[in-house]
Amino acid sequence: MMRDLSVDIAGLTFRNPVTTASGTFGYGEEFLDFLDPGQLGAIFVKAVTAKNRDGNAYPRMAETTGGMLNSVGLQNKGVDHFCREIYPKVKKFDTYIIVNVSGSTVEEYVEVAEQINELEKVPAIELNISCPNVKLGGMAFGTVPAMATEVTAAVRKVYKKVLMVKLSPNVTHITDIAKAVVEGGADVITLINTLLGMAIDAERRRPVLSTITGGLSGPAIKPVALRMVWQVHKAVAVPVIGLGGIMNATDAIEFILAGASAIQVGTANFIDPQASIKIVEGIREYLERHKIASIKELVGALRTE
Amino acid sequence: MMRDLSVDIAGLTFRNPVTTASGTFGYGEEFLDFLDPGQLGAIFVKAVTAKNRDGNAYPRMAETTGGMLNSVGLQNKGVDHFCREIYPKVKKFDTYIIVNVSGSTVEEYVEVAEQINELEKVPAIELNISCPNVKLGGMAFGTVPAMATEVTAAVRKVYKKVLMVKLSPNVTHITDIAKAVVEGGADVITLINTLLGMAIDAERRRPVLSTITGGLSGPAIKPVALRMVWQVHKAVAVPVIGLGGIMNATDAIEFILAGASAIQVGTANFIDPQASIKIVEGIREYLERHKIASIKELVGALRTE
Amino acid sequence: MVFKKNVEDLTVIRNLRLNQRHFLLELQSEQPFSLLLPGQFVQALVKDSPSTFLRRPFSIHSVDIPNKRFRLLIQIKGQGTRHLSLLKEGDKLNLIYPLGNSFSIPTTKDVLLVGGGCGVAPLLFLAQFLNQQKIRPVILLGFRSQEETFEIEEYSKYGTVFITTDDGTAGEKGLVVDHSLLQKEKLDFRKIYCCGPDAMMKSIARIARWHKIDCEVSLENTMACGFGVCLCCITPTDKGNERVCMEGPVFNTKRLKW
Amino acid sequence: MVFKKNVEDLTVIRNLRLNQRHFLLELQSEQPFSLLLPGQFVQALVKDSPSTFLRRPFSIHSVDIPNKRFRLLIQIKGQGTRHLSLLKEGDKLNLIYPLGNSFSIPTTKDVLLVGGGCGVAPLLFLAQFLNQQKIRPVILLGFRSQEETFEIEEYSKYGTVFITTDDGTAGEKGLVVDHSLLQKEKLDFRKIYCCGPDAMMKSIARIARWHKIDCEVSLENTMACGFGVCLCCITPTDKGNERVCMEGPVFNTKRLKW
Numbered sequence A, B: 001m002m003r004d005l006s007v008d009i010a011g012l013t014f015r016n017p018v019t020t021a022s023g024t025f026g027y028g029e030e031f032l033d034f035l036d037p038g039q040l041g042a043i044f045v046k047a048v049t050a051k052n053r054d055g056n057a058y059p060r061m062a063e064t065t066g067g068m069l070n071s072v073g074l075q076n077k078g079v080d081h082f083c084r085e086i087y088p089k090v091k092k093f094d095t096y097i098i099v100n101v102s103g104s105t106v107e108e109y110v111e112v113a114e115q116i117n118e119l120e121k122v123p124a125i126e127l128n129i130s131c132p133n134v135k136l137g138g139m140a141f142g143t144v145p146a147m148a149t150e151v152t153a154a155v156r157k158v159y160k161k162v163l164m165v166k167l168s169p170n171v172t173h174i175t176d177i178a179k180a181v182v183e184g185g186a187d188v189i190t191l192i193n194t195l196l197g198m199a200i201d202a203e204r205r206r207p208v209l210s211t212i213t214g215g216l217s218g219p220a221i222k223p224v225a226l227r228m229v230w231q232v233h234k235a236v237a238v239p240v241i242g243l244g245g246i247m248n249a250t251d252a253i254e255f256i257l258a259g260a261s262a263i264q265v266g267t268a269n270f271i272d273p274q275a276s277i278k279i280v281e282g283i284r285e286y287l288e289r290h291k292i293a294s295i296k297e298l299v300g301a302l303r304t305e
Numbered sequence C, D: 001m002v003f004k005k006n007v008e009d010l011t012v013i014r015n016l017r018l019n020q021r022h023f024l025l026e027l028q029s030e031q032p033f034s035l036l037l038p039g040q041f042v043q044a045l046v047k048d049s050p051s052t053f054l055r056r057p058f059s060i061h062s063v064d065i066p067n068k069r070f071r072l073l074i075q076i077k078g079q080g081t082r083h084l085s086l087l088k089e090g091d092k093l094n095l096i097y098p099l100g101n102s103f104s105i106p107t108t109k110d111v112l113l114v115g116g117g118c119g120v121a122p123l124l125f126l127a128q129f130l131n132q133q134k135i136r137p138v139i140l141l142g143f144r145s146q147e148e149t150f151e152i153e154e155y156s157k158y159g160t161v162f163i164t165t166d167d168g169t170a171g172e173k174g175l176v177v178d179h180s181l182l183q184k185e186k187l188d189f190r191k192i193y194c195c196g197p198d199a200m201m202k203s204i205a206r207i208a209r210w211h212k213i214d215c216e217v218s219l220e221n222t223m224a225c226g227f228g229v230c231l232c233c234i235t236p237t238d239k240g241n242e243r244v245c246m247e248g249p250v251f252n253t254k255r256l257k258w
């Protein structure tokens, strides 16, 4: 029997629920030696901001138990460069290209979203609201519900296609933020971004990262991510895309059971650049073994009675 | 040269900065085959509540990458039982016995603190404010600054010795909560308690824990814990006791550099019941190797210039 | 009973593969054992297995006190046991032991031991121990198939062995609870000791209750510490939630909420 | 340059311990190599090491193209390299390779190679490669002590070797930058290739600049991916922050902000 792996995400039909997380898949090109993007449900490309950003100073990475910290800091060449240089290449991939949009002010998010809106082959953007708000002194948009609503609504006005908003897990009540972005007009919620962490080199008595703190990713954070996907899935009506430490098909199934309509593979790409396509295969085997016709049956199907 | 490992915690002199985390060391007795409590700076015993609590249903544990989830749920026989049955045994240990005090209402915290205040050999309590407030529908005391201040102040009124407050990491701004408990009269801040997480058994399509979500501990959470200790140490003037994933002396030194005046060994006790005393030894070696006379010199001594 | 728990690096002196899923580890201690009792278990540290964070509990399968040796019988379930199956002669295995209570000494000679799956593990030690008390138990063991049976001769040294297999390739076909031994109107036993999957132990407990036979079971449970401090391994009993690793793993079924 | 990156399980055909801290891994591939160039590196997956989450980068030390083999020269630093040092003949090692750019082909025959510590690793492959271009370089290698020197004869096949040791037990005493070869008023080299600790490479770069000699260095860096997607491994250059794993690891020192 054929197993149906396709999922519907706010009107887009992904051929399977497996996508790749922003910042861990470059612009896709770097993976062409390893896989065919056409085998993935979608790819989420690296954050794009209004202007060129150099990112943070080196060192930007620290390994931790079951994970890593990064402080890349949105290094990218800006939205013009993306549209001119990157888009012509990535638009050829036989999968959805979704652009992760970042900024430091509402205006910047809007500016980038407006330009990406013009790109025919980009059916959706993912607003990354974990970035610091420079105007408000570094507070992140993703941690205050009213601000989350505001930035989402502002982008919603100019962006005509599918609007995804990616949440930060560094909050007391993730469901409040989720409801706030839905109120602002989000079609889809992605979670989680990285947990704020820190690493210290005891011998040198220094922080490992140039920025002292950074974002924690990898299997270490999976339990937190699963919990938030579960909470948000129950709290809002829009589809959820889940991620955080997914390394294999079993992890992916767990997120889907918790309520994710699709998943993203992040840090796992570094350890096995073919992780994402192996996960597609593993999900197919799971459906086979459990005699489930469609992956859609599993979304949020956790048995808690 | 003799290395001085002693630290001052709000007037108490711990013989070394290594203590054991509540809920991971029983009442100390279970460890007598493995170590001499007199070699530790202090021991923090399992949470005590006003009345007997059965805790949550089985299963209460799930292993995760570099950590574990638990949903023990404050199982204990209540404060009367503690004073009558446990205290006479633990008071003989040649170290500080610090009681972790939990509750569901302000009144319960106060009631337990009052009774523990009478125990001569207990020089301090650690208020565990990560518990749900039953009156306010399950919201935790540790997530709302005003509530954190309220419960701390109420206990402060009746508790005459050293008052430590243990913070939950599941908040947007840990420094706000830290300042709130200092305002309420905390002498010392302990952090972090467990991160809220979840585990799913993909084959059975069920949550692993009877309570669906539980508390994540172990090295997986160390980066988050270090970050919070660093933030809180900079934000408040009271001493900080740091914990979260400490497995060895290097981890302990990292917490001390980040600003912890003492540390607690938690989940590591399960994997190596002698972890705490090995950490004491390892800290001594570190001081030796780096020719540092006193561990006090290292508290918050992270070089960030 | 007072005995001291040790944390010790034992030396693997044999790793014998019994079949695809089971292996025997024979371990050498440096120091004489404090009292070891049947039903007690060890907590084994699995090194170099990234997905195995906590220790893994295994019953003591049989002992050789004079030579300071004991054996574990292990079924490969996941990463932890798979890693242990790769241990070689001379390797070290760090254990915390002995842990838990033990099977009680019976006041009768009419004793039945029932085991299924890796639940047979503690029964060999128990049978050895009963022999020392001049008791020769009847031993009923359940396996998947002829292929998966093991150590039948070993058990036969200490009692009369009956077996069942799921597929009937050895002994009676079916589950242990269906064995003809247990189908009689009146059973000849005054005490049953049982270890195996939960469902099996519950069935045996029901049969025992029906026949008014005293019954002890050794419970499995997910454990974080194994020595009583984490309170993760509880089971509801007539005294509330008790710790399987301390008040158990052996419980009289009268005391369980089954 | 176009080549395809592979993810492949290679077979360890030799693990030779050179001294306390260094070992050589000889690896067999199943498939013919796409182009391999000196300066390129691999990302090795360290299995069964709980504290090693990410892959570990190592330079290609020498190649045997016809036999589909190459070697890594590894210094034991932490858990990851310690685990790799335990690999045995027949074991598999999963690599992503080849990664990074390469040393450029020199336009002169007056070439100096300078290496220190495990920074000597890529220089053997480079020397082999230069020989194919009919260039016999001068090779200056720095070690801690006589005891820690290795493969001198190997390097000598491809060039004239000079060494320094920290303690003077072999070659000249001191650091490579202090070697008499580099103290002359006018140096005989038109191109220097250098690999080693940052401080050493910076000193060599300074000397090269002073003498107006073209100089290329192979940078070390903490890497998460190794193939250009994480942006963790950047170094500031005249073109902004560039990726050491893609635009590097080899950079002409003119381009670095040193």
Ligand SMILES: Cc1cc2nc3c(=O)[nH]c(=O)nc-3n(C[C@H](O)[C@H](O)[C@H](O)COP(=O)(O)OP(=O)(O)OC[C@H]3O[C@@H](n4cnc5c(N)ncnc54)[C@H](O)[C@@H]3O)c2cc1C
Binding pocket: C041, C052, C056, C057, C058, C059, C060, C073, C074, C075, C076, C077, C078, C079, C080, C081, C082, C118, C121, C122, C219, C220, C221, C222, C223, C249
């Ligand atoms: C007191 C006690 C004594 C035991 N004695 C033995 C023995 O003598 N021989 C033997 O082979 N096994 C014994 N076990 C079971 C053994 O501990 C588990 O099979 C083992 O921990 C599995 O580890 P793993 O890493 O291979 O599997 P994991 O990867 O941890 O798990 C694989 C599968 O087994 C399940 N599982 C894991 N641990 C347990 C557990 N403790 N109870 C029930 N299910 C579990 C998991 O849910 C999962 O589905 C005993 C358990 C206890 C509590």
Ligand SMILES: Cc1cc2nc3c(=O)[nH]c(=O)nc-3n(C[C@H](O)[C@H](O)[C@H](O)COP(=O)(O)OP(=O)(O)OC[C@H]3O[C@@H](n4cnc5c(N)ncnc54)[C@H](O)[C@@H]3O)c2cc1C
Binding pocket: D041, D052, D056, D057, D058, D059, D060, D072, D073, D074, D075, D076, D077, D078, D079, D080, D081, D082, D118, D121, D122, D219, D220, D221, D222, D223, D249
């Ligand atoms: C392009 C490239 C090529 C390399 N080629 C070789 C080679 O041919 N042979 C060789 O022995 N080594 C080489 N290295 C260095 C090697 O990758 C590290 O020594 C190794 O990753 C250490 O792993 P570990 O788990 O043993 O140590 P860890 O436990 O990770 O670290 C031990 C110590 O080494 C430091 N360290 C770890 N990784 C690096 C790094 N990438 N750069 C600088 N310091 C680090 C840590 O800060 C720590 O102090 C190369 C590195 C790069 C980036």
Ligand SMILES: Cc1cc2nc3c(=O)[nH]c(=O)nc-3n(C[C@H](O)[C@H](O)[C@H](O)COP(=O)(O)O)c2cc1C
Binding pocket: A021, A022, A023, A024, A046, A047, A070, A072, A074, A100, A128, A166, A192, A193, A194, A216, A217, A218, A219, A221, A243, A244, A245, A246, A264, A265, A266, A267, A268, D230, D231, D232
């Ligand atoms: C090196 C690195 C760079 C990242 N860059 C971005 C980014 O540009 N935009 C974004 O929304 N998330 C970014 N993330 C976060 C990931 O997309 C993802 O949310 C996070 O890593 C958790 O998933 P994982 O554990 O599967 O990696 C980055 C993560 C890493 C490790």
Ligand SMILES: Cc1cc2nc3c(=O)[nH]c(=O)nc-3n(C[C@H](O)[C@H](O)[C@H](O)COP(=O)(O)O)c2cc1C
Binding pocket: B021, B022, B023, B024, B046, B047, B070, B072, B074, B100, B128, B166, B192, B193, B194, B216, B217, B218, B219, B221, B243, B244, B245, B246, B264, B265, B266, B267, B268, C224, C230, C231, C232
């Ligand atoms: C099984 C278990 C039980 C716990 N019980 C308590 C408790 O009763 N009171 C409390 O304040 N913290 C309790 N904790 C939290 C620990 O004290 C500690 O804050 C947390 O585990 C993080 O530290 P670790 O990673 O070193 O374990 C418990 C943790 C575990 C794993």
Ligand code: FES
Binding pocket: C222, C223, C224, C225, C226, C227, C228, C229, C230, C231, C232, C233, C234, C243, C244, C245, C246
């Ligand atoms: S396993 Fe910790 S109390 Fe039993």
Ligand code: FES
Binding pocket: D222, D223, D224, D225, D226, D227, D228, D229, D230, D231, D232, D233, D234, D243, D244, D245, D246
């Ligand atoms: S290591 Fe990831 S970009 Fe270089």
